[in-house]
Amino acid sequence: MMTNHITQPLVLDSQKVSGWHVAMIVIGVAITLPAFLIGSEIMGALGAGQGSFAILTGGVILAVIASACMYIAVCKRQTTYQLLNASFGSLGSRGVSFLISVTLLGWFGVTVSLFGQAAARSMEELFSVQLPFEFYVMAGCLVMTGTTIYGFHAIDILSKFTVPFMLLILVAGVYFVSSNFSWAQIWTTPATGAGGIATFGGAVSVVVGSFMVGMTILPDISRFINRKEQVYVASLGSFGSVFAFILIMAGLPVLMTGEKSLINAMYQSGLGVPALVMMIFASWTTNVSNLYSSSLGLAQVFPKIRGERITVVAGLLGGMMAVSGIMDYLIGFLVLLGIFIPPVAGIYIAHFFWRCRECTTAISGSAFLSWGLASGFALMTSSNVFTLTTVPALDSFLTATLCYGVISKACVLWPRSQPSDDC
Numbered sequence: 001m002m003t004n005h006i007t008q009p010l011v012l013d014s015q016k017v018s019g020w021h022v023a024m025i026v027i028g029v030a031i032t033l034p035a036f037l038i039g040s041e042i043m044g045a046l047g048a049g050q051g052s053f054a055i056l057t058g059g060v061i062l063a064v065i066a067s068a069c070m071y072i073a074v075c076k077r078q079t080t081y082q083l084l085n086a087s088f089g090s091l092g093s094r095g096v097s098f099l100i101s102v103t104l105l106g107w108f109g110v111t112v113s114l115f116g117q118a119a120a121r122s123m124e125e126l127f128s129v130q131l132p133f134e135f136y137v138m139a140g141c142l143v144m145t146g147t148t149i150y151g152f153h154a155i156d157i158l159s160k161f162t163v164p165f166m167l168l169i170l171v172a173g174v175y176f177v178s179s180n181f182s183w184a185q186i187w188t189t190p191a192t193g194a195g196g197i198a199t200f201g202g203a204v205s206v207v208v209g210s211f212m213v214g215m216t217i218l219p220d221i222s223r224f225i226n227r228k229e230q231v232y233v234a235s236l237g238s239f240g241s242v243f244a245f246i247l248i249m250a251g252l253p254v255l256m257t258g259e260k261s262l263i264n265a266m267y268q269s270g271l272g273v274p275a276l277v278m279m280i281f282a283s284w285t286t287n288v289s290n291l292y293s294s295s296l297g298l299a300q301v302f303p304k305i306r307g308e309r310i311t312v313v314a315g316l317l318g319g320m321m322a323v324s325g326i327m328d329y330l331i332g333f334l335v336l337l338g339i340f341i342p343p344v345a346g347i348y349i350a351h352f353f354w355r356c357r358e359c360t361t362a363i364s365g366s367a368f369l370s371w372g373l374a375s376g377f378a379l380m381t382s383s384n385v386f387t388l389t390t391v392p393a394l395d396s397f398l399t400a401t402l403c404y405g406v407i408s409k410a411c412v413l414w415p416r417s418q419p420s421d422d423c
Helices: 019-030 033-046 048-076 079-089 090-127 133-149 150-178 182-189 200-216 228-239 242-257 264-266 272-302 308-322 329-338 340-354 365-382 392-411
Strands: none
Touching: 019 150, 019 228, 019 242, 019 272, 033 048, 033 182, 033 264, 033 308, 048 079, 048 200, 048 228, 048 242, 048 329, 048 392, 079 090, 079 150, 079 272, 079 340, 079 365, 090 308, 090 329, 090 365, 133 150, 133 272, 133 308, 133 365, 150 264, 150 272, 182 242, 200 329, 200 340, 228 242, 242 264, 242 340, 264 272, 264 365, 272 308, 329 340, 329 365, 340 365, 340 392, 365 392
16 A cells, blocks of 8 residues: 555655755756746846845845754654644644645646646647647646655655756756857846846845745655754755756846746757756646645645545646636735745744744644734835835744744743753
């Protein structure tokens, strides 16, 4: 019988991996069309030098937060959703888990739609085969769902094969597009003024804000890291280095050629089919991660349903969302959730490092009060009522961390039990 990897709370020794394994998975998730667009926007707005520095700064911030999330996961050997029980309460954590799962399911639908578009175009150019867009979407859903059912082990194998290939295509594309320019010309290329990013802080905001939701669910894969020391290998080897490299490499050709995206620039250089293949693999690796974490959350909400069934149903729902065109309406909602989800990570980080007491009630007042305060604070900063870090997602994260730690320590009326385990 197949092992139920979705609901398994602990990790067997044979399943533990090094930090580089997890870094490869994170890199695979980061190689996506939205990431390419972010790199293009930043480099076009700030130029090569300042744009690269802004991307590297954002990567360092993400690496620091990722280290905290990964460290907790390795100490506790629990998924994101299991970690929430201690701070949000048994019933409260289910509500939070459901919200995160719906968000990830929405992104699954968006990404599988991009997969369908890339696959349809590739088949037409390679084999002159024209099939409906819906066919490729559902085929992609089946492949992605089948991969996810086998849990972390399948995700690990997928990343080992696809990530080096995608990086090779990315580097080759940048090389061919940039072959007519010297290094000095590339590095000193001025800003084009395109995009809505006007300042260095705004560029850092885009980098950090776009990936803060991913920070929240990092424990789902980082709990498999074999030793605490490997946490820093995983975080620095992904967000602190290769992640920034991907965004910079995606932005430089666009800046130099004036094209709107890296894919268009690669098409102009004759690398259209490899670019499409890279997008297919990128959508595959990203969506397996989305569906895996979404299934973990739904398994926490519906504990009596087998993990494999939850994964299949979630995959089908994501496919239906894609073919129905609902992605056109989801983007604004999902971006808004980028303000509401980062506080969740801030709360479970504060709970661990501040050694707060375990919640003994069904719903934790301190956690939900902190969540509400942090989300409201970030909404005001995003509306320019006032400014803190210029990154609304980071504002909500930091505010939640501080509020939860202070409220949990200061309020003596809430039920108490034993302090949470330290590492």
